[in-house]
Amino acid sequence: METTTILLTCPDSKGIVASVTDFVYKNDGNILHADQHIDDKSKTLFMRIEFDPANFKIEKERIRNKFNEIAVLFDMNYSVKFSSEIQNVAIFAGKEEHCLFDILLKQKAGELKCNIPLIISNHPDMENIAKFFGCKYFVIEKTPENKISQEVKERELLRKFKIDTIVLAKYMQILSKNFIESYPDRIINVHHSFLPAFKGAKPYLQAYEAGVKLIGATAHYVTEELDNGSIIEQEVVRVSHKDTLSDFIEKGKNVEKIVLARALKAHLENKILVYGNKTVVFD
Amino acid sequence: METTTILLTCPDSKGIVASVTDFVYKNDGNILHADQHIDDKSKTLFMRIEFDPANFKIEKERIRNKFNEIAVLFDMNYSVKFSSEIQNVAIFAGKEEHCLFDILLKQKAGELKCNIPLIISNHPDMENIAKFFGCKYFVIEKTPENKISQEVKERELLRKFKIDTIVLAKYMQILSKNFIESYPDRIINVHHSFLPAFKGAKPYLQAYEAGVKLIGATAHYVTEELDNGSIIEQEVVRVSHKDTLSDFIEKGKNVEKIVLARALKAHLENKILVYGNKTVVFD
């Protein structure tokens, strides 16, 4: 079934929920889901409404225009998404294949509704995986020296393939500020720790040395500050003194896969709103 | 802050969400939460709307009447609840005190918003606990022979103390059909297994003998059929071959406490709707 989703955020005031639901109802949309959340501290309202547009009186192309009449009244930031507009996702892959494989498999199984036309990597190791799943594969090796010029090539590819969302699947390279700002809240990374603990390099080693009894992974939007973007999803798994550093890494992989796939799924289903360094993830 | 909550269920059709939100909005209620769920199979809609009635134009006493105008249009079952009307809860206590204590402590701490005027038990063991928390304590010993007449006494007490909700805190006595039907979806039991596995007596022994690797507990509404009422909440904890039956029981206690308290909390906050043998638990 095709659906239309309106995501919005604005200062809280009376009448927002009623106005938005009324907009859908009066125009013969059938509301499937309507969630909202009010952040008490900042008095901000977040709302997501998804409806069946089968008999919707407003043509697709004009919905944004029409909805804008309500949006201006309440000073809304909003977006209108159509489930028929499947997002194009690029995966930036590192040396570990588990997250890459997991996303490709879930996309193939229909669990992640997106196209994945493009995989970019620092090295050629994943080419046969890309081939297996029918994705284009580009090796763009980066060094501290050539990073900016290589990013130019990456950005050309992203444009060429009309990429909406970038997934860093254990990519392990730091993107430039400029690059990141071109894809605000559209680059998802998985960090192999329970952030904000163990930022930066070798989080499993940090965890191992700290003697923790649970290890975790975090999926977050990428911002300029390393491992500090808004958290989308986190999960943990139990470890004990019996687990070596290798066991930490191995156990952690399952958790990394799970959080990255859950985060990407919520993102693709237009269920995430970012505010400050936090996310609202409607479920 | 005082709030008003409308809980409703009806056959799904267009306009329900819009009508209900509009009802609140037009009468100057400020919507705090609005959740709905559609069961695709039965085409049933479930909705919960909670609003701040500070400036609500309709007087408290007349809200039900007024809302009824919408309700009849959509063939709704509904209830209107006021946060100021604190529920009275009776606890039926068995020989184990952990669930009893947990609920009393959480009520005292303000986590469970209710009054607990009354504890009924089969035996005198918990009297000093009742005293400590300032509850009346009644010993009503039941045998298969005197069950019906003893239930008469219990029902008198429930009426006298204006009890809205009954919590069976490891009570371990089976209530009569008649008794249960007088409190539909208002008696909450905790069963010490991950239902529907291990119904009936000695679920930990059953689990132990089945060699399971996780044990659980289930909070559910009580219906005539034993351990078969609509499930409200479940949780599990890991066990291994090292755990004896006593370890199962001990580990299970934490889980029992957690699911019972979560279920009661959702119930008291008017977040549960029952349909068939299932529950919608808004969060």
Add this chain to the structure above:
Amino acid sequence: METTTILLTCPDSKGIVASVTDFVYKNDGNILHADQHIDDKSKTLFMRIEFDPANFKIEKERIRNKFNEIAVLFDMNYSVKFSSEIQNVAIFAGKEEHCLFDILLKQKAGELKCNIPLIISNHPDMENIAKFFGCKYFVIEKTPENKISQEVKERELLRKFKIDTIVLAKYMQILSKNFIESYPDRIINVHHSFLPAFKGAKPYLQAYEAGVKLIGATAHYVTEELDNGSIIEQEVVRVSHKDTLSDFIEKGKNVEKIVLARALKAHLENKILVYGNKTVVFD
């Protein structure tokens, strides 16, 4: 590092642990792990000792003979395993690829120490996956009529490829009693429920209709009675009224993968002892 593992079970009595550790020590083996468990009910002892045989005085071929001298004293069932003897695993694959892929990937990553020379399936769909991972792929279609004769073909393949362990990766076919008895405690199945709840067909549908709040998966050894073999590992994931049957299936897949991989790993590392319908899984 190469290691040698002795797994044993026998009636509990004094001196077993001391005798076994002494056997290793006196022969210059360096004990790396020694775990034991006593089942109080049946007074049975289970023990696993793993040692570094670098300087072991007894030649590999003669260890069993030598250890037998202790074994007869205590009436032990035992096995001696060498980490250098990598097990050969056959996967029986059904129509869903997630468990198949997960095992192949973990084997490739070195997390599951085994060879996987052989994949058998009821249909040709997984052939390209087998090819990708360099495994032979055989389609052996089964009907109720030809089951026994087809199993003959399967058993020939299992012999030819010297298969030690069979993994049923959502195979969805019932093996004959005869077949199962040829591989006692060497066939691992994953059932997509939290056993013993929801045995048999369509467990997610059963769970959905029961209105449970957690769903699970179970890895177990296959015995003649369907879904009733000794449980090796279980895990659960939270669901709510919002989850459709499809969501149950999708969420369940991650859990199925995790329990099957954990069970196979423990099996390959000779950490499992079966007694009655239970398992000791040393960690």
Add this chain to the structure above:
Amino acid sequence: METTTILLTCPDSKGIVASVTDFVYKNDGNILHADQHIDDKSKTLFMRIEFDPANFKIEKERIRNKFNEIAVLFDMNYSVKFSSEIQNVAIFAGKEEHCLFDILLKQKAGELKCNIPLIISNHPDMENIAKFFGCKYFVIEKTPENKISQEVKERELLRKFKIDTIVLAKYMQILSKNFIESYPDRIINVHHSFLPAFKGAKPYLQAYEAGVKLIGATAHYVTEELDNGSIIEQEVVRVSHKDTLSDFIEKGKNVEKIVLARALKAHLENKILVYGNKTVVFD
């Protein structure tokens, strides 16, 4: 059943496990549990052996002396514990009662095998709880100025009541270096975060502002450096954008109780060995 437990740690070398098990066996002790762990990095061995001393040839008073003959050979740090020597525990209580209550209840239920003769607090609020459970209650108010002199009083009480272990049940006061060093690895604290994240004051607020999706609690031995002692146990619970800071605090309480009780239980059962900033927790 009475049991004897030897806990030891020493540089790893061949023969340790065999010598210790042989010591028990030759003297007619029946081994109930024997666990060991080798830290690969520091080449340190940790061992715990628990046996039934019913027919043990060495008298209780002489076991330490006798075992010392082995201990010197391997340069062991070791302790010999008798289950009949029940530990005396003092609870230092703050303003929140949930952890205090939970420990007192579990002690009463026999789940925590210890005496709790003494509760010390900064204020009089918990006196009736102490009374209910039959513990002495002392109010020792501390200010930055009188801390040292007040600790003198506390230490007198600890001596008078022969306290072995101190539990800080949300005590929220920082003990002096001197005090801490008098009870090495014998003071257990619960910190309401998933350490090392969110050390120090207001961890739930820190977590709330960081936008995490799981919150946790940590039980650890107290060392001079705040919230930095060896971690014994950790647990987490899921939160979402819907949870207010109050919800974080409320959900966190269950987790705090669970980790503190598990840590204390392992401590009382002599299952913990500390090395550096880590713990081995045998299970």
